[in-house]
Amino acid sequence: MLLQIKPIIPSVDMRTPDWLTLDHVWLPYTQMKTTELPVPVVSAQGVRLKLADGRELIDGVASWWTACHGYAHPHILKCVAEQLEKMPHVMFGGLAHEPAYRLAARLAALLPGDLNHVFFSESGSVSVEVALKMAVQFWRNQGQRERRTKFVSFRNAYHGDTFATMAVCDPEEGMHKLFRGVLPEQFVLEIPDTAEKRAQLDRFLNENKNQIAAVIIEPLIQGAGGMKFHDPVVLRDLRILCDRHGLLLIFDEIFTAFGRTGTLFACERAAVVPDIICLSKALTGGTMPLAATVTTSKIFDAFLSDDSEAALMHGPTYMAYPLGCAAANASLDLFASEPRLAQAAAIETQLREELAPCRRAPGVADVRVRGAVGVVQMDRPVDATALRAHFVEKGVWIKPFGDILYLTPPLIIEPSDLSALTSAVHDVLHTR
Numbered sequence: 001m002l003l004q005i006k007p008i009i010p011s012v013d014m015r016t017p018d019w020l021t022l023d024h025v026w027l028p029y030t031q032m033k034t035t036e037l038p039v040p041v042v043s044a045q046g047v048r049l050k051l052a053d054g055r056e057l058i059d060g061v062a063s064w065w066t067a068c069h070g071y072a073h074p075h076i077l078k079c080v081a082e083q084l085e086k087m088p089h090v091m092f093g094g095l096a097h098e099p100a101y102r103l104a105a106r107l108a109a110l111l112p113g114d115l116n117h118v119f120f121s122e123s124g125s126v127s128v129e130v131a132l133k134m135a136v137q138f139w140r141n142q143g144q145r146e147r148r149t150k151f152v153s154f155r156n157a158y159h160g161d162t163f164a165t166m167a168v169c170d171p172e173e174g175m176h177k178l179f180r181g182v183l184p185e186q187f188v189l190e191i192p193d194t195a196e197k198r199a200q201l202d203r204f205l206n207e208n209k210n211q212i213a214a215v216i217i218e219p220l221i222q223g224a225g226g227m228k229f230h231d232p233v234v235l236r237d238l239r240i241l242c243d244r245h246g247l248l249l250i251f252d253e254i255f256t257a258f259g260r261t262g263t264l265f266a267c268e269r270a271a272v273v274p275d276i277i278c279l280s281k282a283l284t285g286g287t288m289p290l291a292a293t294v295t296t297s298k299i300f301d302a303f304l305s306d307d308s309e310a311a312l313m314h315g316p317t318y319m320a321y322p323l324g325c326a327a328a329n330a331s332l333d334l335f336a337s338e339p340r341l342a343q344a345a346a347i348e349t350q351l352r353e354e355l356a357p358c359r360r361a362p363g364v365a366d367v368r369v370r371g372a373v374g375v376v377q378m379d380r381p382v383d384a385t386a387l388r389a390h391f392v393e394k395g396v397w398i399k400p401f402g403d404i405l406y407l408t409p410p411l412i413i414e415p416s417d418l419s420a421l422t423s424a425v426h427d428v429l430h431t432r
Helices: 075-085 098-111 124-140 163-167 195-208 232-245 297-301 322-337 340-360 385-391 416-430
Strands: 042-047 049-053 056-059 115-121 152-155 187-189 210-219 249-254 276-281 291-296 364-370 373-379 403-405
Touching: 042 373, 056 416, 075 322, 098 115, 098 291, 098 322, 115 124, 115 297, 124 163, 124 210, 124 249, 124 276, 152 195, 187 195, 195 232, 210 232, 232 249, 276 340, 276 403, 291 297, 322 403, 340 364, 340 373, 340 416, 373 416, 403 416
Parallel strands: 152 187, 152 210, 210 249, 249 276
Antiparallel strands: 042 049, 049 056, 115 291, 276 291, 364 373, 373 403
16 A cells, blocks of 8 residues: 555646657656656756746755766866867777776776776666676686576665666566566575575575676665665675675675765775676766776686687777766766765765654654665655655655655755755655
8 A cells, every 4th residue: 555645736836848748758667658747847056956937946866866966067067068079979999088098097096906997888777787797708708608697686676677687686576577587587685684694695605606607786775676774794794705605796886886875985885895896877977877887807807818709799889988988087076176975974964863853753664874865764655756746845856766755965965955855854754
């Protein structure tokens, strides 16, 4: 049963632009037969979305966790405009351009350990596809051609919507149940957050290690699977178990990287270096689609051979396109010159304080905060459409899903704007 709230009558008529129809656009994660028109945005600045009717919304989700510096940051706009004038795009096969090579070197310098070989793509899902492909071929290049084709992932995992990534998402709780029987079956297990579960995983890996190419996890927070948290010790245990059984370890940091969990990369909180790490979303500060799959020398060296078939045969058309790389370089400039991690810490403190009273609201099962992520979990699924409408009326953009209301604001948000978001959550919980 959905958690219902009282219907509302909009206090301001929303003038519908003539371009806003559902005649031709197919929306994401949406039943098009029953959906209402989405909220029309005409511009965005800082943490605010300006609507077609003149109203403004404080963005509480940073456009699916991408806009870490807010919208239209002048430094990113300047760098992208300069690159646009010089060279919007050039193929990455056989040609080279400075923004990509400079970005790869900067990521290698920032990432822990010897994560220093960068493969670029255009989306988070593809970066995970590339990681899975790398893991399988890593073993095949060493002669294990008919083995090591399975992956271990975890309950509540979400790694993307493409076919290989759907296979390592949670098959029961996730959004890809329709494709059961079409997708290759992988090993989806419990996160080893207790001694008993760790021992169970140890035994499972020992029994199945000859089939497994890699273990993949979203470090510290499982995002689209319900904003589930686990402790850094889980990541340290996974590193130990993968080393013990000779398996590769992949961290999907598409959501958790670039300050969202309080450090530049989530793996830093656990002092763990995976074999492969996937980056996207906030990589460009929410301005351009770009992703990176970064590996250690151990992985990269396994593809070095006199045999051309040992090469990684993958190459997206817009791989490492200059505009995206210019935006990503500009974003890294801002992490170096502006206090993003300190801002994330301040957001964490404020979220803990201001969301705590929600624990006393009816229907609330849990309240949790980590880094610049605040979650109010209900005891049943919420009516996301009705809740979004309530939030818009309160001047905020918050997009609940499943049984959670969550906040992942831009890291630049001012305390007063963050209070507006937390107050809206608190108020909505008491209007049901």
